[in-house]
Amino acid sequence: MTEVLGGMKRTDMCGAFSLQDVGREVTLMGWVNRRRNLGSLIFADLRDRTGIVQVVFNEELDRDIFLQAEELRNEYVIAASGTVAKRSPDAVNDKLPTGQIEIKVDRLKILSAADTPPFLVDDNSKVSESIRLKYRYLDLRRPSLQRNLIIRHKIAKVVRDFLNDNGFLEIETPMLVKSTPGGARDYLVPSRVQPGKFFALPQSPQIFKQLLMISGFDKYYQIARCFRDEDLRSDRQPEFTQIDIEMSFVDIDDVLSINEKLIADIFRKIMGIELSLPLKRMSYDEAMNRYGSDKPDVRFGLELTELSDVLKDSSFNAFKEAAESGGCIKAINAKGCAGFARKEIDGLAETAKSYGAKGLLWITYTGEGEIKSSLLKYLTDDELKGILSSVSAQPGDLILIAAGKFDTTCEAMGHVRLDLGNKLNLIDQDRYELLWIVDFPLLEWSEEENKYVAKHHPFTAPKDEDIPLLDTDPSKVRAKAYDIVLNGTELGGGSIRIHTQEMQKKIFDVLGFSDEYAKNMFGFFLEAFRYGVPPHGGIAYGFDRMVMLFTDSDIKDVIAFPKTQNASCLMSGAPSEVDSNQLRELHIKMDN
RNA sequence: GGCCCGGUAGUUCAGUUGGUUUAGAACGCUAGCCUGUCACGCUAGAGGUCAAGGGUUCGAACCCCUUUCGGGUCGCCA
Numbered sequence: 163m164t165e166v167l168g169g170m171k172r173t174d175m176c177g178a179f180s181l182q183d184v185g186r187e188v189t190l191m192g193w194v195n196r197r198r199n200l201g202s203l204i205f206a207d208l209r210d211r212t213g214i215v216q217v218v219f220n221e222e223l224d225r226d227i228f229l230q231a232e233e234l235r236n237e238y239v240i241a242a243s244g245t246v247a248k249r250s251p252d253a254v255n256d257k258l259p260t261g262q263i264e265i266k267v268d269r270l271k272i273l274s275a276a277d278t279p280p281f282l283v284d285d286n287s288k289v290s291e292s293i294r295l296k297y298r299y300l301d302l303r304r305p306s307l308q309r310n311l312i313i314r315h316k317i318a319k320v321v322r323d324f325l326n327d328n329g330f331l332e333i334e335t336p337m338l339v340k341s342t343p344g345g346a347r348d349y350l351v352p353s354r355v356q357p358g359k360f361f362a363l364p365q366s367p368q369i370f371k372q373l374l375m376i377s378g379f380d381k382y383y384q385i386a387r388c389f390r391d392e393d394l395r396s397d398r399q400p401e402f403t404q405i406d407i408e409m410s411f412v413d414i415d416d417v418l419s420i421n422e423k424l425i426a427d428i429f430r431k432i433m434g435i436e437l438s439l440p441l442k443r444m445s446y447d448e449a450m451n452r453y454g455s456d457k458p459d460v461r462f463g464l465e466l467t468e469l470s471d472v473l474k475d476s477s478f479n480a481f482k483e484a485a486e487s488g489g490c491i492k493a494i495n496a497k498g499c500a501g502f503a504r505k506e507i508d509g510l511a512e513t514a515k516s517y518g519a520k521g522l523l524w525i526t527y528t529g530e531g532e533i534k535s536s537l538l539k540y541l542t543d544d545e546l547k548g549i550l551s552s553v554s555a556q557p558g559d560l561i562l563i564a565a566g567k568f569d570t571t572c573e574a575m576g577h578v579r580l581d582l583g584n585k586l587n588l589i590d591q592d593r594y595e596l597l598w599i600v601d602f603p604l605l606e607w608s609e610e611e612n613k614y615v616a617k618h619h620p621f622t623a624p625k626d627e628d629i630p631l632l633d634t635d636p637s638k639v640r641a642k643a644y645d646i647v648l649n650g651t652e653l654g655g656g657s658i659r660i661h662t663q664e665m666q667k668k669i670f671d672v673l674g675f676s677d678e679y680a681k682n683m684f685g686f687f688l689e690a691f692r693y694g695v696p697p698h699g700g701i702a703y704g705f706d707r708m709v710m711l712f713t714d715s716d717i718k719d720v721i722a723f724p725k726t727q728n729a730s731c732l733m734s735g736a737p738s739e740v741d742s743n744q745l746r747e748l749h750i751k752m753d754n
Numbered sequence: 755g756g757c758c759c760g761g762u763a764g765u766u767c768a769g770u771u772g773g774u775u776u777a778g779a780a781c782g783c784u785a786g787c788c789u790g791u792c793a794c795g796c797u798a799g800a801g802g803u804c805a806a807g808g809g810u811u812c813g814a815a816c817c818c819c820u821u822u823c824g825g826g827u828c829g830c831c832a
Contacts, residue, residue, distance in 0.1 A: 200795090201788035216792065236782090253790055261792085278783060281765055286793075287781080288766055292824050345832040365832090392831040393755095516828065606832090619832050727825065 167191075168271040170241045177213020179246060179260045188265065189243040190215065191273070193303065195283065197234050204231045208242065208265075209283075211308050216255070216264040217242050223266075230270050237276035237283065237300075243269035291718065295732040298723055310720050314709045317432055318385055321405055324427045328420060330381040330407070335370035337363060337387070342683050344620065346390035349400070357749040363389035366702060368619060369687055371408040372659055375698040376690050383407045385705065394727045397707060397717050401725075405654070405708075408700030414642055414658055417699050418443075418598055425596065425646065425653075432712055435594060441646075445601040450569070454492065454576020456602070459650025460595045462588035464579050466492045466572065469563065472548035478540040480520065484565035491565040492575040495553035496582055499560035500526045506585075507560075513581050514564055519574035523563040525549065531557045580650070596648050601625070604641035605672065613674045618643045620669055622657040623699075636672055642699070653708055656701030663691040 173189045192210035202221035207214045219231035234240065244267040255261030280296075281289040283303045294301040301307060322332065341348045341362035348362035364370075366388050374382045384406045391400060409417060419440070426437040449458045452465045469491040473481040484491050496502070511522035525535040525546075533546065541549075553561055562578060564571050583589050604624050605614040614636055616622065624632065628639045642658035660666045666688060670680045680688065709720040718724040725731055745752070 196792075198791050198794050199788085200791060203789040203791075205791050205794085207792070214792095218790085220789075222789075250790080253792090255792055258792075278764070282782065284793090290761095290766080290824080292761095293765075295824095343832090346830080390831060393829085395831085396826075398831070518828095616832050622832095726823090728823080730823095732824090 167241060167273070170243060170269070170271060172241070175212040176208050176210045176215040177259060179215055179263050181248060181262050183246045184248045184263060186246045187243070188246055189241060189269075190217070190265065191241045192239070193283075194234050194236055194238045194240060196236065199232070202228070204228065204234070205264075206231070206234055208240070209303070211312070213259060213305075215260040216258070217244065217267050218247075218264050219267055219270075224268060227267060227270050230272070231267070233272065235276065235278070237279050237303075238272055239274040239276070241269075241271045241273055242267045292726070292732055295718075295724070295726065298733045302722065306715075307719060310709065310713045310715055311722060313432065313713050314705075314720055317428055317709060317712065318705070320428050320431050321383075321385070321424065324424050325381075325383045325407070328381070330383045331379055332384060333374060333379060333382050334384060335364070335367040335374075335386065339364045339370075342369070344616065346392050349389045349391045352748040352750055354747055354749075365390050366404060367406050368621070368702075369684075371406060371700060372621065372698065373687070373690055375408055375410045376693070376695050378410075378696075380410045380696075381408075382700075391729075394725070394729060397710065399706065399717055399721060399724055400729045402721075403705040405703040405705050406700070407656075407702070408698060410696035410698040412658070412697070412699055414600070414644065414699070417656065417658070417701060418644060421646065421654075421701055422596075422598075428708075428712075429594070433594075437594075437596065442597040443600050444597055446599055446603065446640075447601065449599050450572045450576075451490075454572040454574070454579055455650070456599055457645065457647045457650055457652045458576075458597075458599075459580065459583070459589070460597065461590055461593050461649060462583045464494055464496065464582055464588065466494055466575050466579065467553045469493050469549060469552055472552055473545060473565075476540065476545060478537065480523075480565045484567075484571070487567075489565065489567045490571050491563065492571050493549065493553050493561055493563045494575060494579055494582065495555055496560040496562060496586075497556075498558050499582075499586070500528050500558045502526075502560055507562075510562060510578050510581055514574040514578050517574040517577050518566075518570040519564045520566055521564070522578065523565075525555075525561040525563070527555050527557055527559045527561070529558045537563075594649060596646065596653075599645045599647055600643075601640045602643040602645070603637065604628075604639040604643075605636050607637060614672055616669075616673060617641065618655070618657050620673055620675075621659045621666070623660045623665070624669075632668060632672055644701075646701075646703075648711060651707060651711060652704070653711070654701050654703030656699065658697070658699035661691075661695040661697045663688060666691060 170189050172191045176190055176192050190208055192208045195207035195209040195214055198205040204219040206217050208217050219228045221228040242265065244265045246263050247266045249262060249264055279300050281287055281293060281300070283300055285304050285306045338351060338361040341350065341360060345365050348365065351361040351363065353359045353361060367384060367386050371382055371384070386404050386406045387401055388404050389401050394400065407421070409420070422439050422441045426439055429435045429437050444458070446456055449456055451468060452458070453460070454466050470485045473491050474485040476482050476485070481491055483489070507524055514522040523537055525533060525537060527533055527550065549561065555561055564575050603617050604622060606617045608615045618641060623642045625640045625642055631639045643655065644657065645655035646653045660669060706717055706720055710717055713720060723731065723733065730737060
């Protein structure tokens, strides 16, 4: 190895120099970030993952080294020895942390030459994402991506340290697992030794971590890779990472308490921000009613107002139907937006419609105190007054209204609210608002399947006081489930799990799983329930999403080797066709 | 699966109604000059399958169709 390195040994990293180092003899290794040739004076910026430092070659002082330095090009990997020198005051570079000093080189070895890279390794150079992904190893040299992955590592370390210190055990669970129903589409792996049978890659370690509780491991965590074969989004990758946690002998408060301490620890150590605990809790119902979302961004107001009471006798069909069918009528008072152009209101209506609202109605209360609305002819004076007072309307306000099914209407208006918040610049980007959302419904009616499906997953325990409702009105049953929400993004979620065979069977029953089906799919799990199950519960965080929030980045910028929207890797070319022999061994025939 | 946007030097882009365009600019690259640069500067130069295929036309980077790739979004993501 010393041969390759020319007998040189690295003494320092590039980013850590200050005036205190002046006079030291150092040896650095790294990449040539840029070179500036002034004729008989050459400057080069040397880069490693800690930063950049300027190295100098002076023809007058050492002609041999200077001639070598003339060969240097961008992205050459070099070793350079020399003296740390203070720069003269007029040569200081304030933009560089190491700008007070430079390295006067007396020994240089080119460790590896480099072709001209397809793009400049620099945070300022604009390069399309596909080129960056094709040459990901170059892209990853950029300081911003290095920073993101370093922060990712630091968060993971804080998480591990915290959980280790609190008695949690890190245990791995299998990647080749049984395909079970529900949830996302599975990535499948064919079994060679058992023709026609398949493994699935885990969507989460859910069942295994519950089995670990049954095994007595009590407190478990894992930073676990998960796979879901669904279409990608700007915040969604087909393989992603969860911080997965499970505990025994706990109820909701125990889980929330330790987890908000974990989150507070991350905020303290990564952001230098002290959270005040305990975090606020808000019921699902309240979040939907006030913010139109189960992950509300509470950094700004513009809350939703319910108008059913005011409009229950309205002659306007949409209102009447919504009120009679148990739906809702939601209004937002866009303070001071009476002057919105028709086009701006149409834009908001588009938002509402794209999330399933039938339409968006509006009432303008002009600065002159005039009421303008296409609704006027359908509203009695009392109804109009009722609306205006419900939303505390003042001259200059714009009132937006939607009516229909509860979930759809709330969510549509929730998105209108977010649009308005962005448009009106109401969101303080420096604020961090964390809260727990609790009391989720256990079940959701699926129009498609014409039956109830689990809102969280089928192992979630119902709230004790709601258990009788399972037989009478399942849709009203609330779950011992919770999500943690940061600035309108779901960071993680979990639940207290069912821990008795009877309740698990009952839930499967409500979900319409036949005994045979349940046995076939979850038989091993149900059987485990016969042998002594501690009450348990846990949570899983979307780790990538967490890093996105802490680094203010897109998901592709917090994953070393991400995939495109087509779920392909532009660098390696995966997925790719395979040799026919491989397919034959796996007993797979292509149908084309 | 639906809808929307895009693909032109290595990179980021411009390119008029379809006609003096030999398809340009900037950065990068190469060479020369240059002792205080740090986005060095100056001079010169090289560099193009206009994503692919088909069509319309006297004539296509430009219009139409198909395919493909990338991005966004709805559905989907218990």
